[in-house]
Amino acid sequence: MANFLTLLIIFSFGASIGSFLNVVIYRIPEKISLVYPPSRCPKCKHPLGKTENIPVVGWLWLKGKCRWCHTPISPRYPLIEAMTGFFFVLIFQHFGFSWLTLGYMAFISWLIALALIDFDTMTLPNSLTQSGLVLGLFWQGWFGFNLSDGNVKGLVLSLFSAIVGGVVGIWLFDTILIVGSIVFGKAAMGGGDPKLASMIGVWLGWQGVLITGFLACAVGTIVGIGAIAFRLMKKGQPMPFGPYLVIGAIITMFWGDYLISSYLELVGF
Structure with missing residues (x-):
């Protein structure tokens, strides 16, 4: 009860x-x-x-x-x-x-808002991606500090990991944005997607943002092909990528460690 x-x-x-x-x-x-x-x-x-x-x-x-x-x-x-x-x-x-619970409740609140705004308007407001990134840095520092029983070294290592995750996220999707624009002759995604990926990287780390990116591309491709097949959208019609990043981030948040360990076991590490 x-x-x-x-x-x-x-x-x-x-x-x-x-x-x-x-x-x-x-x-x-x-x-x-x-x-x-x-x-x-x-x-x-x-x-x-x-x-x-x-x-x-x-x-x-x-x-x-x-x-x-x-x-x-x-x-x-x-x-x-x-x-x-x-x-x-x-x-x-x-x-x-746990502190993870409180942190991830805040994180998922930002993700829900960003996903639905992108779905509605094809935009990802800087006010949300930037505030979510800053909150993630504060939370990672606090989490590392408490996890190491008040050791400053834990705070520094946790913050460093968060910053690396944020950098990997924005670099990865900026690269996709640039290369995709060259290959297709038009913007492959919106300018807000790399910022959202950077925010996700701060919260989930560089491994987490890589998994998130892979899952987002997989889910987005499946949904896009299905929508075209059922004539819900036209071929080449722009669609928001933010919701798929959010889906990937949520899956990674719950099962990222399992996916990483399964992959390492598969490749023999």
């Missing part, structure tokens, strides 16, 4: 973060303050009450419509809240009570 209650609390906390992510996803591309005005109906502009703002439950209680003008409210909002809560529970289940 206690375990279920703990998971429910973590899910609720994650869903609350997801509610704020909905604000971030909509307002940052529109260059609107995240604080003011408060949450309101986009049609009649009526501010949402406290009960209407409860993550997931508020949408269900309103039956997916504004209480005042009855304009339909997209189910995407509660889905993002529920998805964030679900990921928070998965992180807790995987890493338990």
Whole structure:
């Protein structure tokens, strides 16, 4: 019972973060303050009450419509809240009570916001990639310091590893961007993708960002071929790469160590 209650609390906390992510996803591309005005109906502009703002439950209680003008409210909002809560529970289940859990909860919040903004607008705002990178450096330093029982050497080594991961991420995808542009005669990806890769490298290290890049390319290729085959998009039509980087990063976050060890065992190391 206690375990279920703990998971429910973590899910609720994650869903609350997801509610704020909905604000971030909509307002940052529109260059609107995240604080003011408060949450309101986009049609009649009526501010949402406290009960209407409860993550997931508020949408269900309103039956997916504004209480005042009855304009339909997209189910995407509660889905993002529920998805964030679900990921928070998965992180807790995987890493338990630890600094990794807190750090990765923050990391995945940035990833969700960036993935959906890129999906909506084909852009990756610098304000998010840069703040996520800086937060990752702070967290890596703090994590290394605590892991080594307050030894400064642990802090330095952890920060160095994070910086190397960030450099590998941006160099790798800058190279892909340049080479792809030369080969195809047009931009192979957006300028924000290398910055997102650098942020991921800071959080997951240079090995993690390499795995992330491989998985992102694999998933993106499969989805792209499938979308063209089912005529959901045209050949050569641009598609956001950020969501695939995020998928690769999430897989690496949970199973990166296993993938690395499996690869090393496969090649005989």
